[in-house]
Amino acid sequence: MGDLTIGPGTRVTLHFALKLDNGEVVDSTFGGEPATFDVGDGNLLEGFERALFGMSSGNKETLVIKPENGFGQRNPQNIQEIPRSEFDPAIEMSEGLMLSFADAQNTELPGVVSSFDEQTVKIDFNHPLSGRDIHFEVEIIDIAPVTTH
Incomplete structure (x- = not known):
């Protein structure tokens, strides 16, 4: 695992939960299989990815993602x-x-x-989570360099 931190060119395995201000859980991997994604692959919204930059394996945090970095403002x-x-x-x-x-x-x-x-x-037609702050609870399990075959 070493000193690798989340950023471009990394593959991240993590548990996450998306929660609203009132504590309602919208989505969560806690209690199930963790999620894995490559930074920049489009599986995670860019604002959520950027919030993880610099984190290391073992980090646990709850980050607040503002609408402009998450699901956008209501239109x-x-x-x-x-x-x-x-x-x-x-x-x-x-x-x-x-x-x-x-x-x-x-x-x-x-x-x-x-x-x-x-x-x-x-x-x-607005995204149901648009205009809302999202509490992004994360537990970083593993970070690896992206390997191309």
């Missing part, structure tokens, strides 16, 4: 009003219902019903 333009007639009448509308949409490139895009009435449905 009011990501809330769309869609005519109720465009939805299958069999869908039982409720606030918080997650629905799947296809964008212009036919990529799946999740949206959450924020409100609805007889004529329109407001869909929020």
Whole structure:
């Protein structure tokens, strides 16, 4: 393990938990298999990766990731009003219902019903964790140089 610290060119194995300000756990590997990623491979948001830079094996910390370094700020333009007639009448509308949409490139895009009435449905396409501070609890298990074969 040695003196290697997290940075570009490293493979990191860690346990992590993502928590909200109220302590609610959004995701966690504690109690299960640890996660492994190569710095810069896109498996971890860049702001979360940068927060780990300089840490060593055995480090345990809770870092607060601000929205601009995590899931972004909420964008009011990501809330769309869609005519109720465009939805299958069999869908039982409720606030918080997650629905799947296809964008212009036919990529799946999740949206959450924020409100609805007889004529329109407001869909929020913001990431559910956008605009929130995330408490990123980490335990670094191992750091290794990335090897290419």
